[in-house]
Amino acid sequence: MMYRIVKVLNHNAFIGIRDRDKCKCLVMAKGIAFGKKTGENVSAGEDARVYSLKELTERGSAEEIIRSVPPECLELAGEILDRAEKEFGQIDRSILFPMADHLAFAVQRIRNREQISNPLTEDIRILFHQEYKVAQCMEQLLRERLHVEIDEHEIGYIALHVHAAIEDQKVSQAMQLTRAVRDCISLVEKQTGTTIDVMSLSYNRLMNHIRYMVARALGGEKLKVNMNDYISIRFPKAFEMAAQVCEEMEKNLKLRLNDVEIGYLAMHLERVMDTERKEDTQGTF
Numbered sequence: 493m494m495y496r497i498v499k500v501l502n503h504n505a506f507i508g509i510r511d512r513d514k515c516k517c518l519v520m521a522k523g524i525a526f527g528k529k530t531g532e533n534v535s536a537g538e539d540a541r542v543y544s545l546k547e548l549t550e551r552g553s554a555e556e557i558i559r560s561v562p563p564e565c566l567e568l569a570g571e572i573l574d575r576a577e578k579e580f581g582q583i584d585r586s587i588l589f590p591m592a593d594h595l596a597f598a599v600q601r602i603r604n605r606e607q608i609s610n611p612l613t614e615d616i617r618i619l620f621h622q623e624y625k626v627a628q629c630m631e632q633l634l635r636e637r638l639h640v641e642i643d644e645h646e647i648g649y650i651a652l653h654v655h656a657a658i659e660d661q662k663v664s665q666a667m668q669l670t671r672a673v674r675d676c677i678s679l680v681e682k683q684t685g686t687t688i689d690v691m692s693l694s695y696n697r698l699m700n701h702i703r704y705m706v707a708r709a710l711g712g713e714k715l716k717v718n719m720n721d722y723i724s725i726r727f728p729k730a731f732e733m734a735a736q737v738c739e740e741m742e743k744n745l746k747l748r749l750n751d752v753e754i755g756y757l758a759m760h761l762e763r764v765m766d767t768e769r770k771e772d773t774q775g776t777f
Contacts (some may be wrong), residue, residue: 496534575626584658
């Protein structure tokens with residue numbers, strides 16, 4: 493595919509007009525812009541990554557972002573997406589722009605010695621375990637390329653971008669999902685008067701259940717078997733708590749959860765509470 497160069501960003505990236513449809517694009521490939529000048533026509537091979545600048549993101553339009561983000565951050569975001577693609581298969585690569593924008597701000601914060609705290613980092617690490625592992629690659633890349641050190645909180649935010657690329661959703665939705673899980677856990681802890689071990693199997697099961705519960709709501713899917721009558725009698729406290737959690741999640745995520753979900757969530761809550769009760773009992777001997 494042929495592109496007419498509008499602006500060279502560095503040796504590995506340029507902004508160009510695609511010959512076929514006159515669409516303005518970001519074109520990235522190793523050495524693709526080396527020695528090139530504005531107005532030249534360049535052929536992009538199969539190894540080139542092409543991004544339309546018509547994309548609209550939560551952080552602004554792609555064209556606006558590209559004006560303010562250093563090319564190095566675009567390249568770094570591209571490399572993380574390459575690794576995500578190897579790990580997960582096809583992804584939405586348009587997340588490159590908000591990820592690069594986030595990286596640019598993160599690097600600036602670090603160089604200004606400004607620390608950020610992400611109270612959901614541990615939840616992100618568990619809920620999006622594979623995404624977090626991919627995001628960890630950024631630690632070495634930033635150290636080698638830009639000589640900055642990022643902490644686990646920044647890695648957590650990058651993991652949210654990776655997840656958004658996999659699920660083809662907004663980063664804010666991934667954050668809302670994480671917060672919904674955390675709110676659920678906090679409610680259980682408040683009701684039971686215990687602190688749930690985030691590394692426990694029951695916690696992991698609960699987190700994953702909520703994750704797929706939200707995915708079902710977003711996709712309009714419905715569980716076939718209604719367990720509500722049985723669970724409300726068998727585990728009344730867990731059922732009442734599950735109803736509260738579902739109500740709060742509907743408010744926070746601005747989506748409708750099917751009533752059938754209450755019973756299934758209650759089963760997971762009962763399992764978590766049962767685990768905590770057993771551990772408390774063992775601790776008294």
